[in-house]
Amino acid sequence: MRRRGWICFGLWFAVAGGFGGCGSTNAGRGEGEYCDQTSDCQAGLECRSHVCQKPAAECRPPCGENEMCVDGVCKPIQPVRDQDGDGVGSDRDCDDLDPLTHPADEAQGIPAGYEYCEGRDNDCDGSTDEDCPPCAEDAVQDCGTDVGECTPGVQRCRGGVWEACSGQGPVAEVPDEKDNDCDGATDEGMPCTAGQTRACGGTVGVCTAGVQECQDGLFSECRSGVNPGTEKCNGLDDDCDGITDDGFMTGQTCDGRGECGAGVIECAADFGLRCSTEPGGSRDQSRPERCNGRDDDCDGETDEDFRIGQPCLGTGMCGNGVWECGGEEAARCSTDPGGSRDQSQAERCDGLDNDCDGSTDEDFFVGATCDGLGECGAGTIECASTATTRCSTEPGGSADQAQAELCDGLDNDCDGESDDGFGIGGGCDGVGECGVGVIECASASATRCSTDAGGTQDQSQAEQCNGRDDDCDGSTDNGDDQALCQPLPDHVVRATCARPAGACQVANPLSDCQGGWWDFNGVWADGCEVRLDNGAEVGNTCAAAAALDTLSDAAAGSQITVSGNLVPAGDEDWYRVLGFDDIASDESVDQCDNYHFKVRFGQKPAGVVFDVSLDSCTEMGCRQEICYDFRTNFRDVSGSTPLGECGCRMSNTAGYNICAQTHHTYYIRVYRQPGYAVTADPYTLTISNGNISGGVTCP
Template sequence: MRMRIPACALAVAALCAPSCTFKPDVDSGRFTCALDEDCGSGYRCVAQADGSARSLCFKTGEITLEACDGKDDDKNGVTDDAVILVGQACESGLKGECSHGLWRCEAGQLKCNAPAPASETCNAKDDDCDGVTDNGFDLQTSESHCGTCGHACQGGAECQAGACVELVCGDGLDNDTDGSTDCADASCADPPCGTGCQCQGLAKVEIACEDGADNDANGATDCGDAQCLGKSCGEFGRICAAQACACPGGEAGGEVSCADGLDNDCDGKTDCEDERCAGLSCNSGDAAKNCGKDPSNQAACVAREVTCSGAVDEDRDGNTDCADPDCLGLACNAADESRNCGMNAQSEPACVAREASCFGGQDEDKDGQSDCSDSDCLGLDCLADGSKNCGLDGANAEACVDKESDCLDGADSDRDGATDCEDPNCLNGACDSADASKVCRLDAVSEPVCVAPEGACSNAIDDDGDGITDCGDPDCDGQPCEEAAPEKTCVRNGQTLAICVGPETLCSNGLDDDNDSAIDCDDPHCLGRSCDAADSTMNCGMEAPSTAACLPRETACDSGLDEDGDGRTDCADEDCDGLTCRLGEVCSAGECPPT
C-alpha cells in the first residue's frame, strides 16, 4: 500500500526542497523534526508531551500559550496541560479552611480547587468553614481539650477556666500535672483530703475530732491534735479544749445562760428546757420573764412571779412567794406594806421588814440591795443630815439625789416616783402659786392634799378642808385650843392621837401630866423647869443634841455657854436671875444691865 502525503507536508517539502529531508509522522501526518530548521520557514519544531518522544512541525502562527479552553494551544500534543495559573493559589470566597485552594483546569474551564467544608475537629482550624474556629469545643471546661486542643485532664482533675484543677486531694497523685500533689497543690485550698481531713493552707488539717483516727497523718489523734482545738468532738456541743473533749459552758456549773439558745452545759437541753434554768432569766430584752412552765405544763419563758403572798406559783417554776427568787424585794404581806421578801437571820428566803435605813451600806432586809439600790428606799433619806433622798439620776439609775424642793411645778425633780404634794419631802411646802397660804398636808386618811393651814384650833370646823378639825389637824400642833384656857395647846399623844392640854408644869413626879405621851424632862414643856423635888439646883435640859435629862442649873452667867442644855445662855436663862453676869452686875429680867 502506498503512503499518502498530506498537502501541507507537500507544501513544506516544496518550500525547503531540495535542501530539506522530510520525515513524515505516520500518525499525525506531520513532518517530524529535531530542530526548527528541519521544518522550514514559518514553521517551528514542537516537542510532543504525549509520551511519544517525538517533535512535529507546526506553523508558527498556530502556536500560542496554553489556555484552559479544551484545546492544545501550544501544539505539544496535550490539551490544557500547561495553563499558566494552574497550580497557583486562589481564593474561593468561602471561610476558614475552605477559603484557599489551587487553580486547576477542568473540562476546558479554570476552577479554584479549595477544600469542601468538613466536620469540625479541635485543631485551631475552621474545618466546617463557618467562620468560627473550633466551634463546639469549650476550651474552658473540656476534659479532653483543656486550655488548648488535645490537652486532656487526667482522672481526679477537672477543667476549670482553661486549666486542669486537682479535685481528688487525698490520693497521692498529681492529677492536674502541675507538679504539686494533693494539699500541696493550690487547687486543693479547701477540698477534703480524705475521711475527716481537709486541705487548708497547703497542708492537711484534721476536721473529724471524735473518730479516734489520725486523719491528717501528723501523729496526733482527735483532741490530741492541735488542729482540733475549738472543734466539735462530741454530742451536745462539746469541743476540744486543752487536748480534751469538754463542754465549753462547764457541765458541773449548769446552764450559764438561759436566754442564748445554747446548750451551755452540754446535757442536750437548751435554755428553759433545762431544769437548771427554772426561775432564771430567759429573755435578755425583758427582765420580767423567767423560765417556768406554760399552762400546758411545758417548760417555757413566762412572766415572772409578781404576787408574793398567797402561795400561788404563778410562773410554775416550782417556787411560791418569797421562796421564788422573783419575789426578792417585793411585797409579801397584803396586810402589812412594811414587809417584803428578803432573807432571814439564817439566810433563808423569808418575808421580812423592808429596808428602813438607806445610808450606811447595810442590806437590812437581805434582799441583795442596800441603800438607794433597794427599791424600798425610794423617796427615803440617803444622807444622815437628811439633805438628800433616794431617787433616780439623769441616767435613770438609782442614786442619792437632791430632795424635791419645788412642790408646785408638777415635776418629779428627785425622780422618786412622787410629784409635788405626793412627795413626803413637800410636807408643809408651798403648793399653789396662786395662793401662798396653801401648803402640802396629809388629810384624815393620810392622803396628800394642797390646803391652807388650819386657822382656828378650837371651833370644831375643818377650816382648811383637809378632813381634820382642831387638834386632830397637824397644823394645830402647839397652837391654843381652848378659848377659856389659853395656856392649853394641841399636843400629839403618840403618832396619831392629838389632845388639847395645858403644858407640863410638874417635872419631877414621873407622870404625864399633860397627856402628851412625854414624862417630866422628856416633855419639851419641862425644859428649864425644876426636875428634882429634893434638889432645887437641878432642872430639865439636854445633855446631848437629842437626849433630855435632869441636869444642874446654869451657874456661870457670863460664859456664853448653855451649861444645862435648856436652849438658853447667861441672863436669858431664868436660872441666872440674881446671879453675877459682869463684874458688879447681876442678871435681871433676862438681861444683864448695861454698865
C-alpha cells in the first residue's frame, strides 16, 4: 500500500476532509534555524539571511546581512537556503534542488516527500522507491531538466524499480559563471567585487531575465526577473526547465484513496496531484460519505462526518453514549433506539421522551385540541396516566367540566355513557298492572319503567277498586273510594271500596243510595236496586203517614192503588186516606148511601199484612188483615134495629136509618209479620169507596 502524504508546491499532503493547499509551516523556529520571514521565528528573534537570529541592534555596530549577533558580537553565518521551496533548508534537505524530495519535519508539520517511484530517495530515509509497486520491466520515462548545466534524461525499469536518471542533475553552485544548481542563476552566493552586477535568468518557461548584484562579496539571487520556481502541477513550466509539470508523474497509475479505485495521476486545481478516481478527478468515483466503516468520499478518513466514537448524549431519556453508525445515512448515539446500548423504552404519557425519538408524548397527541366526552366541551389532550390520555375538560382533567350524572339523555359525567347508573334501556316490569317495558328517565334523578304512568308506553289506567294497582303508582286501590268505583251503578250516590278484597260496595244501603232507593241484595253491579216507599208517597210512621187522595162514594165511587216494599227489615208503610160520604149526590138523591170503603192486597209478598184504624193512630181497629171493608150501602132489617143506609131517609122514619153523612179517615199500616224473610218483593194495595167495590165484601 502506498503511503499517503502532503504535496506542497508539487508535494502531496494530507489534511482533514481532502487535499489542501500549502502555506508557511515554519512558525516558532529557534535561533539559527531556516526562515522565510520573521513571523517564522520564535518570539524575540528576527529572520535575516533566511536565518532566525537575535535582532542585529543588540550588537554595536549592527551586524551585516550575512552576519548574526551572538552574545553581542557579529559573527559570519553559513547561509542556509531553501532553494527548492519545500520548507526544508539546505542544511537538512537531502536534495535542496528538488521540492519533491525532503525529510519529514514533524515539529514544523512538514511530512516527508512522497515516494514517487522514479529511482530517487524522495523522503530522505535512505531507501529508494520503497513500498512502490514494481514498474514494468524495461519501461522508460523522461526525467531531469535542461536549466543551467542540467540536461534531461530518461529512466529505465530494472528489476521492478526505476534506475537513476541518465541526464545531468543539479549540483552545488561553484564560482565558474555557470548555473551548476540549475536554478536559473549563475554563481549565486559566490564571491564578487562590490558594485559588480551581471545578467541572470533566462526566458525558458515562465522565467524572464534579471540581474545579480554583489552584496557583501557575494552575488545575490537573481532579481528583477522571474526566476525558476517550484514546479507546480498546473500546465506551466514553473521551474523553467523546458518541461511542463515535470516531476509529477502525471499519467502513471495510482490507487485512489478509500473506495475510489485505480486511476492515473493528474493535476489538481490546487497545483497538487490527485488520482483521477479521487474527488474532482476526471474519473471521480467518490460518493457522499456514508456511515458504513468505509471512506466513501475518498478523503482519507472513514465516517468522518459522523463523529464516530465521540461522546454523545442520547435523545430524550437515553443517557450518555458514543456516536456510532445508525445506517448508512446517519449516525446515532449508542444509547438511542437501535443503538448498541439502547436505553429507549416504550413511550409513556408523562411529559418525557421515553422512546428517545426527539418528541415528547408524541404517540398521545398531547396538546392537540379535543372535544370532551358527553357534555364536557372543547379542551386539549393531556395525560391521564402513563398509558392513557383524556381531554382536559373530562373528569380529572385540568379544566374538568364533568357534572354528576343526571337522567336526561346526556352524558353529564363525561364517561362516554349517557344516563349510566340509571339502567336506561334495561328490561323492567312495570309497577302494578303496567306490564313489561324498558327503563327510562322519569326526571333528572329518577327512572321509571316505560309502561308506568307517564312513560313512553304508558299502560296505567284510572285506579279502580279491584284489588289491583291499575294506575301503577305502587299502591292498590288507593285514592278516593268514590273515584275508585266509577262509574257508580244505578241509584248509588256513595261507594265504599272494601280493602284488601278490592270490591266496591254500598256500605249503607240507605244513606249511600239515591233518595228513595235501597241496596237490598248487596250486589254492586245492580246498585241500589230497590225503590223505597218512604218518600212523600209512603210514610214510615202513623204521624208521617202518606196522605192519599180522598176517596168519595159519589156516582160510581173512586179507587186508588198504592205499592211499596218493606225494606229494610222492620220497615212499615203508613197511609192516610179520607173516605168521603157524598150525601148531596148520593142519599139525598136516591135515599141509598153508596158508601163502601174497602182495602185489599193486589200483590202480597209472604207474611205481609196491614192494620186499619179509624180516625186515630192510637188504636188499630183491625189487625193483620189482608182485606178490610167498612160500608153503609146495604139494608138489614132482620134484627130489631135496621142496619145500613140503603135505603135510608133524610129524616127520622120508622124502619129506616137516617141518611147520615159518614166521613172517616183511615190509617193503614202495612208491615211484615215476624218470622218471615225480608224480601224486596213489592206489594200492591187497592183502596176504594163506593159502588166500585161492587158490593163484594171481604171474605
